[in-house]
Amino acid sequence: MANHLHSDDLPAGLDLGPVVAIDTETMGLRLGRDRLCVVQFSAGDGDAHVVRIPSGQRAAPRLEALLANREVLKLFHFGRFDIAVLQNRFGVDIAPVYCTKIASKLARTYTQRHGLRDLVKEIVGIELSKEQQSSDWGRDVLTAEQLDYAAADVLHLHNLRAALDEILEREGRTQLAEACFRFLPELVRLDAAGWHDLDIFAH
Numbered sequence: 499m500a501n502h503l504h505s506d507d508l509p510a511g512l513d514l515g516p517v518v519a520i521d522t523e524t525m526g527l528r529l530g531r532d533r534l535c536v537v538q539f540s541a542g543d544g545d546a547h548v549v550r551i552p553s554g555q556r557a558a559p560r561l562e563a564l565l566a567n568r569e570v571l572k573l574f575h576f577g578r579f580d581i582a583v584l585q586n587r588f589g590v591d592i593a594p595v596y597c598t599k600i601a602s603k604l605a606r607t608y609t610q611r612h613g614l615r616d617l618v619k620e621i622v623g624i625e626l627s628k629e630q631q632s633s634d635w636g637r638d639v640l641t642a643e644q645l646d647y648a649a650a651d652v653l654h655l656h657n658l659r660a661a662l663d664e665i666l667e668r669e670g671r672t673q674l675a676e677a678c679f680r681f682l683p684e685l686v687r688l689d690a691a692g693w694h695d696l697d698i699f700a701h
């Protein structure tokens with residue numbers, strides 16, 4: 499297992515396969531104000547590819563092609579945020595997608611704990627650190643601790659998906675989950691269009 503750090507874009511010729519785990523790190527949680535700083539990828543093979551996105555950079559053609567590739571399933575944890583950030587920055591439509599947080603809410607109805615760290619602890623048996631969560635992701639040179647932290651956020655998503663899919667199947671909720679995943683990019687569009695604080699399905 500290795501963590502690979504890249505600048506500006508994914509390296510040429512890298513094939514991450516048909517299911518790619520993706521996470522982002524930003525300057526903060528407010529879209530439009532807080533820029534995208536880092537995008538992490540994993541093919542589920544124990545390797546993580548961490549791409550630093552410099553301030554002001556406009557295009558990252560290989561990264562954008564992967565996001566837009568309809569043959570590649572993009573795995574997120576709380577994709578509602580990551581998809582919005584990536585869509586906002588690169589202007590690409592991101593689909594198809596899978597979100598381990600949505601899957602967990604549909605599958606693990608015995609708990610309210612659907613955070614990434616809760617899932618990784620229960621399903622993979624590993625304690626992920628929270629320490630670098632609120633660090634300066636915009637810096638020119640990422641620290642070794644930041645690199646490890648960023649990588650850890652994508653290394654387990656394939657395992658989480660496999661475990662959650664088993665429960666969804668067992669409980670007869672696979673189609674419901676798939677419907678939610680299909681709608682997620684549309685929800686991100688609704689958020690961006692101004693309905694982020696409104697449940698449009700509510701009475």
Ligand code: MN
Pocket residue numbers: 521522523648651
């Ligand atoms: Mn993260």
